[in-house]
Amino acid sequence: MHKIQNDGSVQDEVWVVGRNIPLGVQYYENAFAIRDTNNYRPNLDLSGFQRFQIWAFNSMDQDISVTLQKLDLGAPQNIQQWNGTAWAVAQITVPKGSTYYLLNTALPCLDRPFESLALRISASVAPTSGSITIKVVGVPN
Secondary structure (H helix, E strand, O other): OEEEOOOOOEEEOOEOOOOOOEOOEEEEEEEEOOOOOOOEOOEEEOOOEEEEEEEEEEOOOOOEEEEEEEEEOOEEEEOEEEOOOOEEEOEEEEOOOOOOEEHHHHOHHHOOOOOEEEEEEEOOOOOOOOOEEEEEEEEEO
């Protein structure tokens, strides 16, 4: 059963057979088109998740850069992660016309709880078609 939340996210209820215990999986999905090289910042409220996965699907005709940002004091700050030799910005390129990419695999800093997170999404060359879909799937608190 799907329940649409006020913020547009969807909550699926999962029931154990023979019991009335909702296990629950919630998700948020947002698709939008980019037609320039500006930065776009979808903000994700992750306070309801104890664990989550972030997926990205890019059907545009250009590669898209996704940078993780923490929302502190209202101003987004780039998140840094250790790459084995130095601290580096937590960023990934989602190739054009791709399948779903699980961002958690390339950005291990996502394997910890966040209350909120911003994604800085941009293209170095303006796309002319398609959209990018960001999907968050998680286990509720």
